[in-house]
Amino acid sequence: MTTHPDLLRLATAGSVDDGKSTLVGRLLYDTKSVLADQVDAVTRASVDRGLATPDLSLLVDGLRAEREQGITIDVAYRYFATPKRSFVLADTPGHVQYTRNTVSGASTAQLVVLLVDARKGVVSQTRRHAAVLALLGVPRLVLAVNKIDLVEDPATVFADICAEFGALVRALGWSDEAVQAIPVSALHGDNVATASTDTPYYDGPTLIEHLETVPVDAEPTEVGFRFPVQYVIRPRTAEFPDYRGYAGQVAAGSVAPGDEVVVLPSGTRTTVASVDTADGPLPQAQSGRSVTLVLADDVDVSRGDVLVSVADAPQPVSEFDATVCWLAEKPLRPGARLLLKHGTKTTQAIVGALEERFDEQELTAAPSPDSLELNEIGRISVRVAEPIAADHYGVSRRTGSFLLIDPADGNTLGAGLVGNALAAVEIGETVPA
Structure with a gap:
């Protein structure tokens, strides 16, 4: 953005x-x-x-x-x-x-x-x-x-x-x-x-x-370059016989030709050769710009991978704590098997423990609830089948958010934030679940 x-x-x-x-x-x-x-x-x-x-x-x-x-x-x-x-x-x-x-x-x-x-x-x-x-x-x-x-x-x-x-x-x-x-x-x-x-x-x-x-605040982010790959472009034409580009939107930071990047979750390092658009190459692309990146090396990159800056590359995680706003009428319970969409990557996920349920009326938290009902907010643990390159939501709204999806019909069930977003709230004395 x-x-x-x-x-x-x-x-x-x-x-x-x-x-x-x-x-x-x-x-x-x-x-x-x-x-x-x-x-x-x-x-x-x-x-x-x-x-x-x-x-x-x-x-x-x-x-x-x-x-x-x-x-x-x-x-x-x-x-x-x-x-x-x-x-x-x-x-x-x-x-x-x-x-x-x-x-x-x-x-x-x-x-x-x-x-x-x-x-x-x-x-x-x-x-x-x-x-x-x-x-x-x-x-x-x-x-x-x-x-x-x-x-x-x-x-x-x-x-x-x-x-x-x-x-x-x-x-x-x-x-x-x-x-x-x-x-x-x-x-x-x-x-x-x-x-x-x-x-x-x-x-x-x-x-x-x-x-x-009112001052327009910059997109809240404290991280460097982040680029979820949406599509691999291989035209295979006489004009571009060997072209391989990676299309997507810059989620955070900026990118320019010559920048060294890491492909996550594989950890492969390479260099950006060019930043292409339909109107021609760019000297630099900022957050929110949709571009196609051409890499200097022939590396294995596919949809769902994330190109990030070398200086602050996040460690891909398979298990993490998150804050979720439950948006479905069917309640969320421990052990639920869902799909998790982070950026352009969708993977299977299992919800572990329900750590807390937040009462937005009283600003209190109930530990270890049995479930999260429609519109309730809580802190949960999540385990995913494939590692995701996620940042804490507090440092990047774009790469620290995810969706929980019903694998049966594809409906969105919950909106999640990586990390304990409730820590920023002055929660009073906890109450029993």
Whole structure:
């Protein structure tokens, strides 16, 4: 994921009916990122529903099931821009059944806008989302206290919600500087694009002003070059009779011709001869760039192998501890035989002990649980059939994450982080399982 100062990847999260889709629609509308005929269609649909003003959530909830139920059930990616910055936004579901979609949408986000209904305050789903975002390593948060116009004493309500939420996120590892709280009304546009005269108790930036000016943190990584091989290119044509290239995306660091690399898990050393693209060779490729690497030596490299820098090559592991967010209705139990996908490599895996189950509501941990249920977070041990070149998630989000997959139908069952991600959370006294 290449980091550009004029591009921000963000996501929305929150409980059902907190107004996420309306807020996203407001962002699209106020930044003039929707066509006139789309606005006309939304206006007509709103009139048919008996509404006096356009329902901007219809700009986002495009699925028929979502429109009928009035909820978002899938991750909707939206693109908009202002004169100062471009944005890629993932609008994620709020229902507890779709927490897995929130994990997917926020996994690459540099900032998440977490909505809270001013009438309800911080609820259990707010705490659940905050815990998931902390484990995913999202560097920055915006607390958008929505529907602030519907409470009798907005100043007191806003202050109380900020105090409760501040205590929560500090326990989860965020600093005060990484969190910005803004009172908004997505329906009327208060403090979204323009400052509201109805919130004299708030003198901070509007949501768009904050999104335009917040520092774009680099991809959290403390490792060198990492390149999971996706495909081996052998054209076997008269023009390229001996060409052998290894295609993939640079997951971390950078690579240039002449760099010495190690092929993992075999441990073979070689040198990069060229960095090719469809537009010609590059002098260097940074993280996030999809390229084809040509190596100086004829070595055995296949899909699933990882090319890494010599200086900090990780030791391939067959057994490791991990933190997992369980995303399936069927519970995870010790001894489960699954598939593990790390980068471009898929291998058989056995789940060993369930070490802890994390309670995101109370910030406590229960040792040795019998199982992990849907949306529960826990620490487990994993053994894989083939070694993987994994880094700790704390030093590389891209090479420290993996998926657990059902070998029967290919469905994703869990999202995992290599290492004990719970160590960054201020976990209180443990409780029995």
